[in-house]
Amino acid sequence: MIIHYDKFETWDRPFGDLVVRLLGEEAVNNLASSNFEYIEDAGDFVVNQSDIETVSTEIQGWLWAHEFCVFHGTRLLPEEILSVQQNGLLPLVATDRERRLRKILARHPRWYSVENRLLEVIEDVGPNEKQGRRQGQVHFSLSRSGLVNSFDHYLTHGSEFDQHVAHRLFGDQSGLEPLHSETVPVLVHVSFSGEQLIQGAHPHFSYSDVVGMGEVPGLARTFLDAWAYKAANPSFNIETLRTDCCVMERFATPRDRILHIEKLGDMAAH
Structure with missing residues (x-):
């Protein structure tokens, strides 16, 4: 079991x-x-x-x-859900987020005044590790309840990396709105062996x-x-x-370890 x-x-x-x-x-x-x-x-x-x-x-x-079973919580575009089903979960590569962020943040009324800074901010938050330090990582929670009911910002606004970029670009919380409105919240249920769990939790x-x-x-x-x-x-x-026991891996999660992709009812932005 x-x-x-x-x-x-x-x-x-x-x-x-x-x-x-x-x-x-x-x-x-x-x-x-x-x-x-x-x-x-x-x-x-x-x-x-x-x-x-x-x-x-x-x-x-x-x-x-x-x-x-551990849980990866985020918000995804429809085509990204299909990608997870086909390819598994991939570690964050900051430069790969540009196209996604342009598509989503273009909905912001002030986008055209900040879009020329996007690559600079991605570089700072990603490779330069000035915020978040998520480059090359995939994060999970041991507790579904903790992820859904406590540290739920991944489910209300998605990737922490994207949230940092949006905040840096717009200088306030307004960039979180399109990160919420253009995506849907999902919980990816993932299988971990005991050895993988021990390594990921430490x-x-x-x-x-x-x-x-x-x-x-x-x-x-x-x-x-x-x-x-x-x-x-x-x-x-x-x-x-609502246990906050986090697990991290620095490599891709293959699709054969994905047990289920659970689409949640939309979670209110806050």
């Missing part, structure tokens, strides 16, 4: 088996009868019953053994690097904290966390 983080039933039992192996039945029963104020406190309970290295290593092995310091720093890696804590807190609070709904 592919694991969807927000759908607890897809990973509750196998992760619970891991915690029982780590702590034993008695400690898990104590966890279930505890009253935690914060979700992190529940994860700390598990770590304190064992140790950081053991917990991190066991969760790493669990991640390696499973397949996960693009700067590796999973083992973080353990070496004396911490449980962020991806491991995302699963550990949620499982432990729900074990103590069975009525807790993980979707309400």
